[in-house]
Amino acid sequence: MSALLVALIAGIGAGALYAMLGTGIVVAFRGSGVINFGHGAVAGYTAYSFHELRVTGSLYLPWFDPIPEFGFLKTLKINNLPVRIDIFDVTDPISGKPNLALTVLVCLLMSAFLGLLMHFLVFRPLRNSPTLGKVIGSIGVFLYLSSMMAVHFGGQNRYDAGFSGFNSTAGAVENFLGLGRTIPRSNFYLFGAAIVMCVIVWALYRFSRFGISTRAADENEKGAALLGYSPQFLAGANWVLASITAGAAGILFLHKTQPAQIALFVVGGLGAALFGNLTSIPGATAGGLIIGMVASGGVEITNYDWWPEILPPSGVRNFVPLLAIILVLYLRGDKLPIRGSISIGRQPRAPKTNNVSIGVIAALGIALLLSNIFVSKWEAVLTTTLIAIIFMYSLTVLIGFLGQISLVQWSISGLAAYVMIRLMADGEKIRETDFVTNSGWGWPTVLAFVAAIVVAIIFGLLVGLPALRIRGVQLAVVTIAAVIAVENLLLRNPPLMGDGSVSVNPTPSPNWFGQYVGGFNPNTARTDYWKFSLFLIIIAGLVGVGVANLRRGQIGRRFLAIRANERAAAAAGINVARMKLLGFGISSAIAAIAGCMIAYKLPGLQTDQFEIFGGLALLAFAYLGGITTVWGAIVGGCLIAGGLLPEFLGVHFESIDTGLINAVGAIGLVVNAKVTNGEGVALLQTDLGKNTLAMLRRPPDDESSENLNDEEAKV
Amino acid sequence: MTNILETKDLTVTFGGLNACDHVDLAVPTGKFVGLIGPNGAGKTTFIDAITGYVPTSAGKAVFDGADIGEMKPHERAQNGLVRTFQSLELFEDLSVRDNLLVAAYPTRWYTFISDMFHLTKRDEDIESRVDWALDIMGLNDVAESMPTDLPHGRRKLVGVARALAARPKLILLDEPAAGLDTAESQILGGHLREFLNHDMSVFLIDHDMGLVLSVCDYIYVLDFGKIIASGTPAEIRESPAVKAAYLGEQAGEIQAQEGERMRGQQQETGEDSD
């Protein structure tokens, strides 16, 4: 019992991080009405910057050099955008490490600057966008900063350059409260820091004119504007404040966890912020601490004998934030504030795709031709693209048609893949190179495939259940928390998914009616993409036609009706709950197909593949291509890192860093949200085509009619 | 004569305030009933309560012989109790015709299977019903347009047509003429009585007194959540309580003093406003 108590108290360490992130998320929400999924990434980027500045004296600015240094561009000798500023001279042996206070100040200034950038470049332009656009904006921030971390800092682990009081050298409290256990001293310092941050921000909101007007504008933007307060000025100021709190949290936690991980801790921060009803700073702080303590206690409980092995410690730890979020939303979902703005933009258009069959047949033919011509490298690229396209169809149905912003679909792909592997495994070694073997039921390929889809549908319906009560950004919050829970609780789980699930999970070779259609042919013991390409083309084609037909049919109409207006949909006799669940089911089935195809392609899977970053990047490119149409998914699939377009550029110019591709994707995402409202490249080009044609056809007519109008006006 | 809709003591409470206060109201089958009252009187709340969009705190509503208190909004709609909305609330991403088809087809969830193979059959009965609804609201020429491309007045008509396409037994019209100009509202008014010829009863809320007085068989007047008067249009027009509710307290008294002068001035106004 004492062990549990100590574990609970030790949880204030991680809880302090959740609390600080939650505080910042509340600040940003009150200022702008946006729930920022990228808040943790701001903390992570600042933490990296702090370490880099302390160790090397250089500050990396949060952007990359847009002028690539390859090909003919090298010869242009253009002055590139500065990315690195050398602030401190660390080669000087006397001064040694840069001054700590100064370093902190510089880093906090930079996080303030990040806040301004987010306001002016992302959220201010998107202020009148529909919810989807705002969620996409904050996902863009998350992706962009994560990519920048990878590009500038290599995403590697950083060791301790923080405050001496907060690092491991601070020692531990031995025999805490006479319970015979130790707790790191730093946990208490971090707890203190979280409380100090809470008090400062709370007092600012409670007593200062800035704080009162922020609360006022949060509650009633129109009222604040009528009293002379600029809502956008307040939003900007709060973005700066929120980012500074994030930066401070990042610096303080540098020794505790790796910066890249801090970005993922945003899930706990979201739970904390919801705990505070997205409005209360003390509430968010308390919520963060409670989540941290319960998670720590939960992990301790897994040591008990009676605890079922099927619930692993890391799974329990990562399930707690999800549980907190679900509980808060379930108990208070109706009362959570939804920030109204003076005007709200409309949803992206979702036109019917006509001539589906012809288009798809043509696309299939071309793809087939390409796969014949291409060498195996290109077949690998083609299959990557096709799998991404299939996955993006699942987003087209759920987000594009039905308007339900679920971020967990990629995890459902992973779940299906792992279930299928487990069902097909028979304890035999599949390839010479495999390190582990999975025990399993040894089911035949087709049966396991179908079963995996069924499991995915059931899980998808479970995810859909909260969507019956909550909507919009709240669903996005639940599902982003579910991503981490799925990875750690369901996938990384040897009793459930087999021994391979914690390392590289070997994938069996799929045998469809006597044909090996995977990326590896056991007969020849060689990598062979030919049949796999063909198989994928057929699957992608079938799913694509199905999704396009869905849009044209009665169910598609009902999905769009729900997306446009749930109240009116119910008045038109639509059973909104049932239709939503149907959408989750269909989308999850498609996501499951994509997941199984990944397992077919690769010799082994790792759970990292299905973590938040991968899923959000796919969503980013699906949105960039066009979230509402089948063609959008096809365009999006070609754009992803490892897809046709970047690889083509890579071959013909020079290979492009994955981080840069994702960073460019993130920028494109935000630009797309603003410019095309998520209709994407696919629809944009149709519009451009139409407008150009219209202009070419009748420029003289337009002029004359204008003149006519002028004359009429004069008369 | 039977009543298609009947409420008894229907009460809706928002934070201690009775938005609808023991409302007793009946819509006889096949009749055209109106509900009027000043802004904030609780008219829309009443429709919301009848259609299941706000919970009632007391009283009951009987529709087509059955107590509908426990039904969800979509179930009420499927049973033939169909409403329109004061604000547009159209499906913006669907064409005008698709807006109607959504309401017209009784889709089952498993239809998605035949949908995916583009095998779902057209139902000619339903299609012709949709054609009729488009026709009566004068929307034939814009059936394939998006609602957002239409002027405001015609968008309101799409909302009414969508309700008509759902084969209502009782159609509840929530301010269909709001935001229409005088001409548009007269066109709408000209068609409203036709609805009665198609096996439905009509319940109308509107601010436009001229419209309500000219089309309704019977009118209820709501103020501060209570029914303060009811009667035929002629009775309502003469009711001092109604004038008081609309023009403020003293209107009734002053009106009583008005005599001949009124008629002469009236023509003057008529000319000028034209």
Next chain:
Amino acid sequence: MTNLTTESSSETMSDNNHLVEIENLSAGYAGVAVIRDVNLHVAKGEVVALLGPNGAGKTTTLLTTSGLLKALEGSVTVLGEPSNFSAPHKTARLGLAHVPEDRSLFFGLTVQENLRLGLRGKRSEQNAGYEAALDLLPALRPLMNRRAGLLSGGEQQMLAMARALVSNPKVLLVDEMSLGLAPIIVERLLPIVRDIANETGAGVLIVEQHVHLALEVADRAYVMSHGEIVLEGSAEELIERQDLLEASYLGGEIDEETS
């Protein structure tokens, strides 16, 4: 449009005294005009009532005046500056206070905090405005630390008025002050706008459904119907011409009878 005051309209042609000048204004929602070709003005120290049945476009006119809605055609000039659609806060800073139909109070804030947000200008001006507003609405004094959300309807309306007044507005727009209030409270509240106009020289534009209460405090009135101004005149004249008022309110039905 019927203009009952022909001689006064020529007299008011000089724009210099006009705090609000609306010319040929069309405005509405989603690009669709709800009001058409509206012309009105408010001069210094004047109370102007904007009357008409519900849905006539009165609120739309006020929203466009304070910059919450975009003008489709025509112009709105407030205190010599064009009203800026994209920035209602700038119009507010010029000295326009708008009490909207929904009152737009901050329910989560205390009465005092609500009032504090309305303060503008130098410290001494702030204090003067604050005290003057509370002198006009003394019932608020004991409620200073109560949350606005816990006030009764009448108290909320008083707070909304007070919040507008503490900024020492040069132009005051009040939309449906009586909405949801018992007539007895309205009779107490409405005369305050008269006092403000008399004491501070502010121009006041009120939208009111209690026609006769409104005409008691107003100098002039405009009557709107179906998005257009159909009647205009001094308050005395309009009180005299009850018949015309009723015709605008109760719609074309009376036309039919008479014709």
